Amino acid sequence: MADKKKAPSASTESSADTEELLALRDQIDALDEQIQQLISDRAACAQRVAEVKTRARQKGDEPPLFYRPEREAQVLQRVMARHTGPLGQEDMARLFREIMSACLALENTLQVAYLGPEGTFTQQAVIKHFGQWVETRPLIAIDEVFRDVEAGAVNYGVVPVENSTEGVVNHTLDTFLNSNLKICGEVELRIHQHLMIGPNTRREAISRIYSHQQSLAQCRKWLDAHLPHVERVPVSSNADAARRVNTEWNAAAIAGSMAAELYDLEIISPKIEDQPDNSTRFLIIGRESVPRSGQDKTSIIVSMRNGPGVLFSLLEPFNRHGIDMTRLETRPAPSGTWAYVFFIDFKGHMDDDNVQQALRDVEERAVEVKRLGSYPMAVL
Known part of the structure; x- marks a missing residue:
């Protein structure tokens, strides 16, 4: 009678797995080194681009445009078109977005004004479009954003123009009537509204909720169902709502995740917006016309x-x-x-x-x- 084959012992499997893991980690380390070198090469190339543009300016040509919206859009479109996974297309594009933002900062740091204060969805739109490597300036009104861009105090501005639930932002449209600025780009941001409290808030004693009037409207059905008797107090921005909560024991706020992080608040009910596909469109305003990108x-x-x-x-x-x-x-x-x-x-x-x-x-x-x-x- 033939002997039965013995099953591999646990120690043998563990040893084989350990060897495979070590080999994979070595492969990852080698890939990391290659990625780091390629990013450094790209950054060095961006520096040379800045030198060429600066020389052209010194020769009396037009002032150099370091940021080219159509060029960046084309790069991101190509990234998404050629990507096959396993990361998602947008995940890969966001990685490239940050690489381009860091490289552009080596050429020239962009200054971007937006409808503030800090922690608003408009600030999230700035970061989504320009990346982390820009200098941002929060302003208290849409017309102030227009004014700073027109005066040359900043390179670009970001303002909201429409929400899929609540419709257009009339103030933005009306400001365009008397402005010579150009629209240079757009940002579409999925809007998730969260109910949040501060470290001193007593959950059982919440008697008022602060938020921007549009956010309150976007969460009306949820509030009617879960907090029907709580006072809803409209304020100038979601960030202002989050700031107020930190000083009150009986209040909560509706705002985005950036505001929660900025003001160290706890999200107790995430994504309470009535429409799951709720999104807001923002416009990038500047002083120059933009060539064709193809889309x-x-x-x-x-x-x-x-x-x-x-x-x-x-x-x-x-x-x-x-x-x-x-x-x-x-x-x-x-x-x-x-x-x-x-x-x-x-x-x-x-x-x-x-x-x-x-x-x-x-x-x-x-x-x-x-x-x-x-x-x-x-x-x-």
Whole structure:
């Protein structure tokens, strides 16, 4: 009778696993060394780019543009297109986003103003778009962000323009009416609202909840179901709400995770927004026009004469030239008297032939067409 094969002992398996783990760790160490060297090579290349641009400026050419929105969008688009895993596409793109941000800081540190204070969703949008390696300046009002960019105090500004649940931010649209700034990019940010408390809060005694009025509206159903008798107090920002909670024993706040980290608060009910796909769109504003990236969007403001069929007259050229309109908003004209202006977003760049033809047709029918800019569509 043939002898049965003996099963490998636990000590044998453990030894084999240990050897495999050691080999894998050696492989990871070698890959880390290669990655580090390649990042250093990329950073050195960025420094040489800065030297070339600085020489061009010294020769009397135009001031160098260190940040090129269309170039960064193209890089991220290529990263996502060629990526096959196992990391997710957006995860890989975010890694490259930070590498590019660090390398750009070697060329020139960008200064970015945003609707503050610190800890707001707008600050999260700044970091998502520009990365961690920028200097940020929180301001208390949207028109102040516009003013700092126009004055050259900062390179760019970031302002909210619309929320998928609560609609457009009218103050942003109205500020564009009297501004010469250009839209240079957009950021789409998934908005997660969390209920949070401070170290001195007594959970059973919560009698008021602070938050921005839009956040309170975005969580209305959850609050009605779970905290129907608690007072809801609107404040200037979610960050201000988080700050207040630290000084009160009977209050909670609704804000984002960045505010919780900044003010050392505990999230007791995460993701309480009524709509799971709740998101906000932010605009990047600057002083320069942006060349084509290949996947672009254009924004314009149109003033039309009152009369029958005015909306059809405005929209018909876009349909005829095969242009995909993504947003149409109406606001009262500054002149009043029941006149209106239209804010329009559509796919394509102003340098595209069909866009140029459509805009010429619209300009023939409109009182005024203001071109706010063409810019790369949000990649992340």
